[in-house]
Amino acid sequence: MEASLRSGEVVRLARGRYALPNADDARAAAHALRGVLCLTSAALHWGWAVKQPPERPQVAVPRRRVVAPERARHVEPATARPRSGRRRRRRHHPRPHARGLPAPPLVRRRAGRRGLRAARGVLPGRLRALVRDARGPHALHMRQVAVRASPDAANPFESVLRAIALTVRGLTVRPQVSLRVPAPGGGTTFLGRADLVDERLGIVLEADSFAWHGDRAALRSDARRYNAFAAHGWLVLRFTWEDVMFEQERVRTTLTAARRTRTRALRRAPREPAVRVA
Structure with a gap:
């Protein structure tokens, strides 16, 4: 490993965390924090079109994880609540954090996150099933998005x-x-x-x-x-x-x-x- 680091074939992101020099910046940031991409960063990772890319990579870390200030300056950290009683394979996915996705101010004030484009490769029925059992803040808004999402939307x-x-x-x-x-x-x-x-x-x-x-x-x-x-x-x-x-x-x-x-x-x-x- 040390030889690969000296030759530049591998770069060190954090203690015990490495990546290739041409690795995607957002994925590298998530890997360095032992987290996963979430929200708009996760959507971009899967090739979905978004209204506006985030200024910094959005990374979800476990709820009790403390992110050092010098690392937090380079990302937008969020907390992830793991499902009790089971372990989940780490995947960059926007669904667990869909409740936090930004919406146009007017829409957020008047009608929730509605009328958004269906995610590429996700049928409306599948999208509704993903948020059907959602609980907590903005769960209703998540279901409103799923009901109104359309695969016909252009952009x-x-x-x-x-x-x-x-x-x-x-x-x-x-x-x-x-x-x-x-x-x-x-x-x-x-x-x-x-x-x-x-x-x-x-x-x-x-x-x-x-x-x-x-x-x-x-x-x-x-x-x-x-x-x-x-x-x-x-x-x-x-x-x-x-x-x-x-x-x-x-x-x-x-x-x-x-x-x-x-x-x-x-x-x-x-x-x-x-x-x-x-």
Whole structure:
């Protein structure tokens, strides 16, 4: 071991704890503390998309473990409560700490952690089963997340927008809905796929990211799609990443106004939607 340390093939993380030089920083931090990755760090470890990566690795250690201050500066330590009467294999997993996952401030204040994207590779039924027996603080919020999680969600940006929409009473949106209109000769014509749709009110919410909509071809495609939605009676609302992440009250105010406008319109002139939703 000493020869490997001198040659740089292995690095010492802590007393009795070693890793390869190219080891992932977060996993190395957990290994040094004899802990496991948790919360957002665990989600990143398994390749899940997240709203925002943590500034420092999030590491769970046993409840009575004391983390030295010089080590705590480099991680976000959390405590893990082991199940009584059994030993668990050490795995980097977000589920035991899902109750501590951050939520958008507006969502946390009004409606809990709702509308989040289903974890990649985890079916909604499996997700609900994982949190069904949860107890303690925020257990109800964990179950609300599981009920509303959808494998159809495209990315965290869209999911945060859906979480905000779920705090607006009377607004119910579904992710990634294909909109079609009856064709003159029979059948249907595909208008496009919308990020979030309230079918009853005829509202489309679009999460517009410059990363995906930043060139001329994307701009042309989006303009044609939005025009097609609007021409067939859909109210199209577009939201930027900055507003969804940092100006959530502004987004909610806009959604509330749109819901009121469409609700009044439906009361005055109820009609069948002109567009078929697939």
